[in-house]
Amino acid sequence: MRRIIAMAATLTALSGSQAADTTPNDEFANVAAATPVRAITSTRALQEAPRGRSTAQQREAVSITVYNQNFGLVREVRTLDLPRGLANVEYADVASGIQPETVHIRPLGRTRFSVLEQNYQYDLLNPQKLLEKYVGRTVTVYRTNTQTGEERAVEAEVLSVNGGPILRIGGEITFNYPGRFGFPELPDNLIAEPTLLWRLDTGGGDQQVEVSYLTNSLNWKADYVMVLNENDDGASLTGWVTLTNQSGTAYENARLQLVAGDVQRVSGNMRPEELRGRMMEMAASADVAGFTEDAFFEYHLYTLGRPADLMNNEQKQVTLLESDGFGVEKTLIFPGAPAHYYRGQYGQVATNQKVGVFLDFVNSEDNGLGMPLPKGTVRVYKRDQNGAQQFIGEDLIDHTPRDEELRIKMGEAFDVVGDRRQMDYTVLSGCVSESTWRVDLRNHKDEDVEVMLVEPVGGDWDILSSTHAYQQTDAWTFTMNPRVEANGETRVEYRVRVRWC
Numbered sequence: 001m002r003r004i005i006a007m008a009a010t011l012t013a014l015s016g017s018q019a020a021d022t023t024p025n026d027e028f029a030n031v032a033a034a035t036p037v038r039a040i041t042s043t044r045a046l047q048e049a050p051r052g053r054s055t056a057q058q059r060e061a062v063s064i065t066v067y068n069q070n071f072g073l074v075r076e077v078r079t080l081d082l083p084r085g086l087a088n089v090e091y092a093d094v095a096s097g098i099q100p101e102t103v104h105i106r107p108l109g110r111t112r113f114s115v116l117e118q119n120y121q122y123d124l125l126n127p128q129k130l131l132e133k134y135v136g137r138t139v140t141v142y143r144t145n146t147q148t149g150e151e152r153a154v155e156a157e158v159l160s161v162n163g164g165p166i167l168r169i170g171g172e173i174t175f176n177y178p179g180r181f182g183f184p185e186l187p188d189n190l191i192a193e194p195t196l197l198w199r200l201d202t203g204g205g206d207q208q209v210e211v212s213y214l215t216n217s218l219n220w221k222a223d224y225v226m227v228l229n230e231n232d233d234g235a236s237l238t239g240w241v242t243l244t245n246q247s248g249t250a251y252e253n254a255r256l257q258l259v260a261g262d263v264q265r266v267s268g269n270m271r272p273e274e275l276r277g278r279m280m281e282m283a284a285s286a287d288v289a290g291f292t293e294d295a296f297f298e299y300h301l302y303t304l305g306r307p308a309d310l311m312n313n314e315q316k317q318v319t320l321l322e323s324d325g326f327g328v329e330k331t332l333i334f335p336g337a338p339a340h341y342y343r344g345q346y347g348q349v350a351t352n353q354k355v356g357v358f359l360d361f362v363n364s365e366d367n368g369l370g371m372p373l374p375k376g377t378v379r380v381y382k383r384d385q386n387g388a389q390q391f392i393g394e395d396l397i398d399h400t401p402r403d404e405e406l407r408i409k410m411g412e413a414f415d416v417v418g419d420r421r422q423m424d425y426t427v428l429s430g431c432v433s434e435s436t437w438r439v440d441l442r443n444h445k446d447e448d449v450e451v452m453l454v455e456p457v458g459g460d461w462d463i464l465s466s467t468h469a470y471q472q473t474d475a476w477t478f479t480m481n482p483r484v485e486a487n488g489e490t491r492v493e494y495r496v497r498v499r500w501c
Contacts, residue, residue, distance in 0.1 A: 049086035049199070054078055056093035056249070060208070063255040064218070064310065065301075066243060067263055068374065072218030074251070076211045077108070084204030086116075091196040096248025097216035103196065105211045111203035119197040125186070131161045133187040140182035141167070153182070194248065217246040220258050222320060222376030224397075226408075227389065228359070232330045235361070235380075237369070239320035241291070241302075245310045253307045256318075258291075260374035260399055261299030291320050293371055300372045300399075326368030328361040331407075332451045334418050334441065339458030339476065342435055342498045345425040353420065354412035355441075355451060357393075364403045373400040378408055415444040416451065416484070423493070431501035434464065439492040443484040453480040453492060459500035466494035 058078045065073040080089060100120035107113035141156045156177070157168040166175045225238045241258060245251070291302045302320065310316055333356045337349050359380065363369045379394040393410030400406055424436040443449050455470075456477050463470055463478070470478045484490045 049088050050083045051088040051090065052081060052083075053090040053092060054080055056252075059252075061255070062251050062253070063257070064251055065257040065259060066218045066220045067259045068220050068222075069263060069265070070219040071214055071216050071265075072247070073214055074212060077208060078211065079206050079208045082200065082202045082204055082207055085201065087200045087202060089198045089200060091198060091211065092193060093249050094194055094196055094213070095215035095217070096194045097218075097246075098194065098196075099214045099216070100196070102214040103211065104213070105198070105209055108208040108210055111205065111207055112201070113203070113207060113209070114201040115198055116201055117199040121195045121197055128161065130183060130187070131158060131165055131181070134158045134183060135161060139184075141169070141177060141179040142182060143177075143179035215247045217248070219244045219246075222260075222374040224373075224376060224378040226359075226378055226380045228328070228380060228382040228392070230383070232382075233328060234325055235328050235359075236325055237321070237323045239322070239373070239376075241318045241320045243310060243316045243318070245312055245314050245316075248312060250309070250311045252309045252311075254310060256304040256308045256310070258302040258374075259296070259299050260302065260372070262399075263299065291318070300374070302374075320374075321371050323368050326361060328359050331358045331360055332356070332413055332416060332449055333358060334439070334451050334453050336453060336455035337420060339456045341422070342457055342459075342461070342496065343433060343500055346422045348419065348421045350418070350420040352417045355416040355418060357410040357413050359408045359410060360405060362403065362405050363400055370402050372402055373397065373406075375399045380408065380410060416449055417442055418451070424495075428497075432497070432499045434495060434497045436493065436495045440489060441482060441484050441492070442489045443486060445486060447486050448483060450481055450483050451490075453482065455479065457496060457498060459498050461496055461498045464495040464497055466492075468492050468494075470494070 058080070059076055060079060061077040063075040065075075067073075074095060078091075082089070098120070100118070103118065103120075105115060135158050138155055138157050140153050142151050142153050144151050154169055158165060159168055159173065160166040164175055165177070165181075166173065167177055168174075169177065220241055220243045223240045223242060225240070226235050227237075228235045243256075291304055294301050294303070304318060308316070308318065334353065335356065341349065361367065361369075363371075363373060375396070375398045377394055377396055380392050381389045382392050383389050393408075395408040395410070397406055397408065418439055418441045421438045421440075422435055423438050424434075426434045428434060439453060441451050454473075454477065458476050466480070468480045468482050470480045472478045480492060480494075482490045482492050
């Protein structure tokens with residue numbers, strides 16, 4: 001160890017001297033080669049190390065995991081041609097929305113590979129930035145004579161670019177000077193695209209590396225097209241995934257995965273190490289053309305069984321699921337009055353109140369479904385008498401596991417309406433009352449319908465009398481399901497006692 005330390009000191013002294021004869025002897029070179037370079041390397045040596053560049057053309061594989069919270073995990077495999085020892089590598093064609101603190105690089109071989117430093121360069125080249133870099137320097141301004149078309153060049157010093165270029169031309173300060181600007185060179189600290197810069201210590205040669213990072217502006221959403229049958233008791237369903245890539249780079253021939261769920265993030269960042277292993281296993285196992293679904297942690301992971309291109313600033317739609325037939329039930333709901341109505345005296349509460357129309361179905365294999373459904377918009381269609389498909393409503397659904405029931409609101413019924421009246425109100429004590437309520441339901445359709453009355457009561461309550469059977473759905477609510485004949489009317493009346501203190 002003392003010998004190595006002494007040699008390291010000697011090497012440092014040699015690198016700083018101006019002597020031409022600084023070649024170490026063979027014994028020293030062998031020991032120095034076995035010594036970790038990062039322990040004896042100066043900043044000057046890093047800066048003068050060979051520089052290489054890797055672009056998307058060197059991609060051998062790319063996988064994208066997109067979350068429906070506007071971010072994604074990118075994993076790339078590239079082969080880098082590296083010199084032995086110190087090297088500076090520009091890793092280009094990364095997403096402009098990259099979160100540099102989430103970048104992870106690892107070699108896939110066993111050759112020595114150490115990352116000494118990582119920088120993210122994002123000061124992108126544009127006219128404004130270029131002018132800003134030339135403040136205090138001289139540029140050439142070319143002005144065209146509108147009559148002759150001749151272009152005349154003048155030298156100008158850029159004084160400021162705030163609100164527009166301010167120039168010094170021939171001892172005069174001016175602005176809004178018409179013409180195009182010419183620059184003698186491109187500043188070193190401006191780049192054409194976001195780039196990662198690594199300073200490495202490697203064993204040299206072609207080295208395959210895996211690079212992963214999180215990026216913003218990758219998003220997906222689910223949309224569903226549901227077609228109701230003629231009798232309103234069955235439907236077909238097609239699920240679509242709409243991917244949006246505004247991350248700043250394109251992903252060609254990529255393995256595509258989607259995560260559905262509410263992922264916790266801290267200050268907009270999330271470590272990818274926790275997710276990478278399981279996602280890559282599922283990506284490798286996918287062997288079908290469509291999406292396969294797997295439970296993943298407390299979320300669901302959908303893997304596309306074929307590679308896909310996702311270009312920058314592109315929306316892509318891919319089929320998520322298809323079901324040719326499953327059972328549905330149409331439900332008409334007449335919502336009740338607020339709970340506080342039972343604590344006061346009122347007359348007629350509602351006239352010609354609309355009745356809501358809902359479609360209920362169970363997301364189960366027995367019902368022809370059974371795939372966990374990511375949250376999204378369900379748009380429902382039905383064919384008219386001429387066979388033309390018409391839009392009849394849409395609703396949002398949340399993430400829905402298997403074997404759960406969904407209720408989709410279609411709108412309000414045109415031909416079924418109702419009135420609500422308070423017929424009697426009696427105060428029994430300071431916070432106890434009895435009231436009688438009447439609901440008149442009218443059906444103007446040519447077929448019988450069943451309407452669900454949903455009555456929110458609140459407090460401690462008892463139904464003293466009722467013309468129809470009721471069901472208690474929770475501590476504050478009861479329901480009734482009267483049937484209304486075609487072109488007929490049904491009257492529901494009940495008396496309730498309520499105590500609220």
